[in-house]
Amino acid sequence: MGIQQTLQNVLTNPTFLVAWGIVVAVSLGVLVWDLWRNNAKLKSLMKFVWGFTVLYSGPLGLAGYWYSGRTQIDHDSLWRKAFRSVSHCYSGCGTGEVLGFSVAVGLLAFKTTGTIVLTFALAYFFGYLLTVGPLMQEGVGLTEALWDAFYSETASITVMEIVAISTDIWLAGEAGIGDVLFWSALVFSLTMGLLAAYPVNLLLIQFGVKEGMMNPAKMGSEMGA
Template sequence: MDHSAHDGRPAGAALTRLAISATLHCLTGCAIGEVLGMVIGTALGWSDVQTIVLAVALAFVFGYSFTIGPVMRSGLSLRAAVPVALAADTISITVMEVVDNAIMLLVPGAMEAGLDSWLFWGALAFALAVAFVVTVPVNRWLIGRGKGHAVVHQFHGGHGSDHEAGSTHGGEHTRRAHG
């Protein structure tokens, strides 16, 4: 395995694995918010713009909460955890949301399809999959420069061992990158 690093940062295959893991984390929060927003907006008969605004807002809420919770469990207050989550996830969530919503708008009829339509669910699954593929290199680049999800890992590295933190978010990623 390639665990080479400069300045204590992962490189090579370790960096790629960390970026994939960080992007899966982002995808989970984004997908929950995105699906919930699309379902609510579609069920209420909202316009494409209203539905997308709700879906994006919920994607950010869920995405940030998936970082804030573990960071707080490792000892940080909510007031201190929020900036960590903003630094860790904003670019990743933004890229993912731009890509998946653009695809939903580009697939003919996807936004107008009902919740019982294979077109709606197929387009949404495809959009999220493409967003994942596009976001992995973005996260790899950010983490390699000590940005994005690396902010969470630096926090965990500076405040006790991964095992003490009890965080599946930061601890899992850090162990993969360094152990």
């Protein structure tokens, strides 16, 4: 049995799907509790960013939040900056990808090429949007935020979507919107895109193409001052 068939079997297995749903629900519950109880000072858009990240990737997203997104982190680092950075891209791109595949396949009945084009377009749009918003909440002007998003996020979005969309097409290219595999492969592909884009963000920050989002520990101390 090949890798493709094995993954398809796992992604359509009822036991796995129920277990994954429970894990994601628990992860979201932990995130919401911690944001409300310990990290209410985080900007509202950052809370949505982490919410989408955990929704799409469950415990992996929660681990990324715990490691890099809480005001309680003891110090900042390149690795933490990169995960905060990729989470912005991911939350927006993931939304664009879900909408793109749903509309293209379920509403417009597009073939593969049309689905890819529409999904890429929506992923870029929402990916930039979820980067511009938090930047503006940190005090950056609209024009500067738009340019910064285009300049710093294009490489990350491109890599993320090439990996995510190709993975989804590979696993569920023949699936309809009413098939379990359509949705489970879509979620799986999102996480593959996140993992692929993380090292890209490491390099972008390392070489000064992007600065990464504000240190949440610093944000917490400033707002508590």
